[in-house]
Amino acid sequence: MTNHPELWQFRFSMYPEKARWALDYKRVPHVRHSVLPGPHAMQLLPRFGQKAMPVLRHAGRVLKNSAEVLDYVEQTWPEPPLYPADPVQRERALGIQQWFDDEIGPATRLACFHEVLPDTEYTARRFATGMAEWQQKLYVRAFPGVRAVMRLDMKIDAASAEAGLVRTREALDFVARESARTGYLVGDRFSIADLTAATVLFPTCLPPEYPVAVPEPRSAGWQRWLERWQNHAGCDYVRRIYRERRGESAAVAD
Ligand SMILES: N[C@@H](CCC(=O)N[C@@H](CS)C(=O)NCC(=O)O)C(=O)O
Known part of the structure; x- marks a missing residue:
């Protein structure tokens, strides 16, 4: 224990x-x-x-x-x-967290999954990162079934993916615009708003400091998804926040 x-x-x-x-x-x-x-x-x-x-x-x-x-x-x-010390700023930071958690995250995840789920071997191995080779092999074989359930569970189809794409752009525009003055989304310091926004957008911008290794080379679907956004100023923000604030793991077992 x-x-x-x-x-x-x-x-x-x-x-x-x-x-x-x-x-x-x-x-x-x-x-x-x-x-x-x-x-x-x-x-x-x-x-x-x-x-x-x-x-x-x-x-x-x-x-x-x-x-x-x-x-x-x-x-x-x-x-x-x-959390920002100032109550008004704290309220705003928590509001941004909620927007990313409840609206942007599910929408962008769905659009990204729509592109990457067809890459069976790659996506299964990425999900199984860090597991033993035999587990990864088994998981690749089971993945078509897992994928079918995921599509039903998250209601992933072409129309919902299109809507997710619009929301991804909206989120990138938001972080680029709101961070332009101070570098941060609320006030002039890193807060839960930046942590949440950068996290929800990591599969879209893939900052080098994202701490979980991804299999290389990347699959065609994910590469397409990343290339679509990589020149967006919102991705510059995400990459900078990761670079400056992500830091090292404090896990004692992973
Ligand atoms: N609003 C929740 C969302 C949690 C969520 O969607 N988690 C995903 C992983 S990113 C999950 O565990 N999905 C598996 C499932 O729901 O069966 C939160 O902020 O924790």
């Missing part, structure tokens, strides 16, 4: 990356449990009554949503702060 916080995650995905980043930023030693799309439902549901991640367990508490996880992390390990 450990006293460290335990984080359940998909290694490759955006909302768990929010939680990892907050824990790393505050240098909180923690344990990560990595699962795969598909089998994750059986691992998470009986334990937590939900299958979406991140889930954080610590000191008898279970936090089940990235915003709740980040709030708990902020209250429990206040330094360095992710």
Whole structure:
């Protein structure tokens, strides 16, 4: 048994990356449990009554949503702060977090998945990053079934992907515009708003400091997706925030 916080995650995905980043930023030693799309439902549901991640367990508490996880992390390990001290700025930062969590994240994820899910071997191996070779091989074989469930679950089709593309552009425009004056989305310092925006946009801009290795060479679908956005000023912002603020892992097991 450990006293460290335990984080359940998909290694490759955006909302768990929010939680990892907050824990790393505050240098909180923690344990990560990595699962795969598909089998994750059986691992998470009986334990937590939900299958979406991140889930954080610590000191008898279970936090089940990235915003709740980040709030708990902020209250429990206040330094360095992710919430602005000024109440008006804090409200705005939390509002930006909510917009990215509830609207931009699901829409952009769906549009990106629409392009990358057909790349069976690549996408399966990317999801299974860090797992043993035999597990990766098995997962590649199971992936067509997993993909079908993902498409149904997230309602991924050409029309929803088109809408997701529009929202991705909207989000990139937003971060480019709002960060133009000070470099940050709220006030003149890094906050939860920047952490959330950069995280939700990492699969679109793929900053070099994104801490999970991705298989190379990248698949045609993902490459197409990345090339579509890489010259957008919003990606300059995402890359800069990662470069300056992402930092090193504080995990004791991953
Ligand atoms: N609003 C939630 C979204 C969580 C979410 O969509 N997590 C994805 C990974 S990025 C997940 O676990 N999906 C698997 C599932 O729902 O079965 C949050 O902020 O935590």
